[in-house]
Amino acid sequence: MIRVLVNGADGRMGSQVVKAVVADNELELVGGVSISHIGEDLGEIAGIGALGLAVRAGLGTAVDELKPDVVVDFTTPQAVYGNVKTCIAHGVDIVVGTTGLTEKQREELGEEAKRGDTSLFIAPNFSIGAVLLMKVSADIAAYFPDAEIIELHHNNKLDAPSGTAVMTADKIAAARRKAGAVPAPDRTRESLEGARGASVQAVPVHSVRLPGYVAHQEVLFGGYGEILTVRHDSLDRKSFMPGVILAVKKVSSRKGLTFGLENYL
Numbered sequence: 072m073i074r075v076l077v078n079g080a081d082g083r084m085g086s087q088v089v090k091a092v093v094a095d096n097e098l099e100l101v102g103g104v105s106i107s108h109i110g111e112d113l114g115e116i117a118g119i120g121a122l123g124l125a126v127r128a129g130l131g132t133a134v135d136e137l138k139p140d141v142v143v144d145f146t147t148p149q150a151v152y153g154n155v156k157t158c159i160a161h162g163v164d165i166v167v168g169t170t171g172l173t174e175k176q177r178e179e180l181g182e183e184a185k186r187g188d189t190s191l192f193i194a195p196n197f198s199i200g201a202v203l204l205m206k207v208s209a210d211i212a213a214y215f216p217d218a219e220i221i222e223l224h225h226n227n228k229l230d231a232p233s234g235t236a237v238m239t240a241d242k243i244a245a246a247r248r249k250a251g252a253v254p255a256p257d258r259t260r261e262s263l264e265g266a267r268g269a270s271v272q273a274v275p276v277h278s279v280r281l282p283g284y285v286a287h288q289e290v291l292f293g294g295y296g297e298i299l300t301v302r303h304d305s306l307d308r309k310s311f312m313p314g315v316i317l318a319v320k321k322v323s324s325r326k327g328l329t330f331g332l333e334n335y336l
């Protein structure tokens with residue numbers, strides 16, 4: 072049995088992780104940490120009935136006392152860097168779903184994890200469909216170098232652009248370089264700043280934030296007299312759980328940083 076602690080356990084993603092861990096017979100939920108709901112039952116919050124495990128404050132203390140094998144972090148872009156450092160300092164492996172870490176921070180934390188003989192897994196997107204969307208986007212970019220990304224999320228998402236959009240743009244840019252495929256010049260001059268979106272490695276990214284959306288992304292490729300569009304929709308946060316559970320089971324197999332769910336597929 073792999074002992075799992077959920078950080079951000081009362082959040083939208085954290086409570087789904089609580090349910091998914093409880094439902095898996097190779098995993099044991101040993102506790103959850105958050106900022107609010109301290110003392111309340113983790114199962115009651117997740118809507119699956121009492122589990123006899125209270126939400127706790129303080130990640131470091133909880134790790135020391137509950138001795139998990141793996142911590143799963145779905146907290147906030149502001150908190151995640153410190154949370155990873157705490158896990159490495161306490162010698163526990165960590166699976167990170169929280170977005171917002173920069174490449175520099177990821178690499179730095181990866182080096183620290185390696186020195187501490189711990190495993191750090193980070194995925195901007197745990198949905199298998201979204202991982203496939205990124206993969207086919209890179210394949211297409213070799214033939215259609217002109218690409219733009221539209222990502223659409225609920226209005227409570229704290230960061231923009233999404234980690235998935237940045238990772239997709241990185242993969243498109245790498246595929247273009249490898250194929251020697253050069254995008255057509257963009258001759259538009261913005262009459263209103265931001266109208267052309269953010270540029271990630273010269274791929275325009277447009278972020279939509281509206282109530283009703285969960286997590287969606289479209290990648291538009293323009294060609295000569297043809298348009299190719301690929302789209303993925305996460306309609307429910309359940310869509311991320313097979314990927315999270317896979318990562319929890321695989322994380323300890325490689326010390327240091329592993330970035331992206333495709334490494335486990």
Ligand code: NAP
Binds near residue numbers: 148197
């Ligand atoms: P959420 O509902 O706001 O949940 C975040 C939870 O973390 C809240 O319960 C919050 O507690 C708690 N928290 C905040 N700071 C904390 C800390 N220092 N220690 C422990 N708990 C802390 O957000 P969400 O929708 O679940 O999303 C969480 C993160 O996952 C976001 O970065 C989001 O972009 C990302 N995400 C990733 C994927 C993926 O596939 N990788 C998918 C969906 C979402 P309080 O409410 O009490 O402050």
